[in-house]
Amino acid sequence: MGIQYGTSYSSTDDSKLAPGTKVDAGVRRFHNDFSLATQGGGTQDTPLVARIREGCAVCAFELSSSVDLSGLTFKLGIATDDDKYAVAFAGPAAGKTVRAPIVPAMLAAGALEQREDIILTPSANMPAAGVVCTELFASKR
Known part of the structure; x- marks a missing residue:
């Protein structure tokens, strides 16, 4: 049975280093709370x-969420591409x-x-009460 190397390692060059954001990478946590009231x-x-910087x-x-948001769908992205992530x-x-x-392409x-x-980006109006917490994780070099 052979070994599949993927893109992080090389089958022909042991000195090839994987990208610093992919293997043994530090992770930044971006936590944010929103009081819907x-x-x-x-x-x-x-x-x-979150505002994430270059290199991440x-x-x-x-x-x-402290309130039911199961009737909504959400997209995660940026202003010019709201479902980028x-x-x-x-x-x-x-x-x-x-x-x-x-999205696999972003990973x-x-x-x-x-x-x-x-x-x-929510698909409809958020409730007028409750607390929403977001946690974004980004690897860094």
Whole structure:
């Protein structure tokens, strides 16, 4: 049985180093809380999840809520491409957390060349009360 090397290792050159954002990478955590009573509740405004800098690569996202958001879908992206990182994933039930499936092309992509403001786009108005917590994880060189 042979070994499949993928893109992080080389079968012909043991000295080839994997990209620093892919293997043995440090991870930055971007946590943000939104009180829906005062910060966009009852609207379809797009919460700013994180500002990530160049050299980072988005690797995971979690959404938690004190209120039921299971009737909504969300996209994770940037202003010019609102589903760059995650496409139409279901929101969490009250008191639960969901992990968004990151688009495979973004998991395979290299590090960012410039800063990005990551936004969460709801499919409809958010509830007017409750708390939403976001956790974005990005590997760094």
